[in-house]
Amino acid sequence: MRTANISLQEIFNEIPDEKREETRLSFAISNRLAFLMQERGLNKKQFAEALGKRPNEITRWLSGEHNFTISTLAMLSTFFGKSIINV
Amino acid sequence: MSEVELLLVNSGESCTMYTIQFLSDEQSEFEKFVAKFRQDAELNPDFQAIMRFVEQILSNGALERYFRREGKMNDSVVALPVLKSKLRLYCLRLTDKILILGNGDVKRSRTYEEDNTLQGYVMDLQKFERLLKQEVRAGNVEITEKEILTDKTFDV
Numbered sequence: 001m002r003t004a005n006i007s008l009q010e011i012f013n014e015i016p017d018e019k020r021e022e023t024r025l026s027f028a029i030s031n032r033l034a035f036l037m038q039e040r041g042l043n044k045k046q047f048a049e050a051l052g053k054r055p056n057e058i059t060r061w062l063s064g065e066h067n068f069t070i071s072t073l074a075m076l077s078t079f080f081g082k083s084i085i086n087v
Numbered sequence: 088m089s090e091v092e093l094l095l096v097n098s099g100e101s102c103t104m105y106t107i108q109f110l111s112d113e114q115s116e117f118e119k120f121v122a123k124f125r126q127d128a129e130l131n132p133d134f135q136a137i138m139r140f141v142e143q144i145l146s147n148g149a150l151e152r153y154f155r156r157e158g159k160m161n162d163s164v165v166a167l168p169v170l171k172s173k174l175r176l177y178c179l180r181l182t183d184k185i186l187i188l189g190n191g192d193v194k195r196s197r198t199y200e201e202d203n204t205l206q207g208y209v210m211d212l213q214k215f216e217r218l219l220k221q222e223v224r225a226g227n228v229e230i231t232e233k234e235i236l237t238d239k240t241f242d243v
Contacts, residue, residue: 001238004094004106011121012142017136023139027147034152047144062152063169064143065136 027064028072029084034062036080051079090240091215096188101148103233105187107215110240116211117188120176130193133174137167139189151185154178157199162213166191166199166221177201177208179216187212211221214243 012020035045044062048055060066077084088107096104096117102175106117114122137163144153151165157177158164167176176191177199178198190208199205229236 002092004092004096004118005110006096006115006118006121008097008104008138008141008145011125011138014125015139015142019135020142023136023143027143027153030152031147035238059152060170064147064153065140065168065170 022067023064026066026068029068030062030064030066032084033076036076036082036084040080051075088242091218091243092240093187093219093237097129097145098234099145102145102184102186103235104145105235107187107211109243110211116190116208120188120190120192123154123192124174130173133172136172137176140167140182144186148183149180150183151180154180158171158209158213162216163187164209164216170212175205177205179212179234181216181230182232185230185235187215211243215241218243 037043042050044055044058048058061068073084089111091107091109094106094108094115096106098104106115108115112119121134124130126228127134140153144150148154153169154167155163155169157166163179165178165180171231173193174191175194179187179189181187189212192202192204192208194202194205196205198228199209203237219228219230219235222237222239222241223230227239229235
């Protein structure tokens with residue numbers, strides 16, 4: 001199979017480091033959330049109901065694109081009784 | 088009828104990314120998307136956001152929740168990003184570790200079906216997936232957990 005004539009790494013290198021790090025953190029938080037939901041046996045709908053949120057809000061959280069506020073992180077950490085991030 | 092070739096874009100531990108190229112074209116579908124928006128002052132922030140998600144998908148895998156579901160129920164067409172953006176990049180998510188990057192453009196209508204350009208990109212991917220599955224059934228192409236094994240071209 002031939003390789004496409006394009007370097008993803010060159011494109012990634014054009015993006016400011018802080019924006020790449022922001023996305024890395026958003027994905028890491030979404031992965032942690034997905035893990036905690038699975039551990040608790042909650043699907044998206046059940047999780048939304050338990051928090052009084054709409055399912056599309058949970059979709060946003062799990063997408064890796066959401067910019068979490070400290071208050072949302074604190075609420076999630078309290079709900080699960082476990083840390084979402086370690087500082 | 089046009090001939091299409093599958094090309095490798097990037098191979099990582101968590102995800103292998105491919106694109107398709109019509110043999111009559113000089114660029115693959117994903118290269119066309121990049122060429123349109125890489126230097127576009129107005130749309131570059133939206134383009135870079137999509138590329139940041141592509142970078143993380145390479146590291147984390149092409150998990151369903153990282154994508155917006157597009158296309159029909161019986162196909163694997165998805166789009167980036169999930170959240171609001173001026174741009175859409177259409178892809179085929181074949182497994183959690185195999186992603187075929189297609190073309191995309193400015194999102195001007197509520198749904199892709201209302202825009203001939205966007206609908207064309209989605210239909211190209213839908214047709215390619217149907218052919219790929221036919222060739223898998225015929226034993227001419229093999230799809231493993233993280234790779235598509237083929238050197239053939241496809242008549243779309």
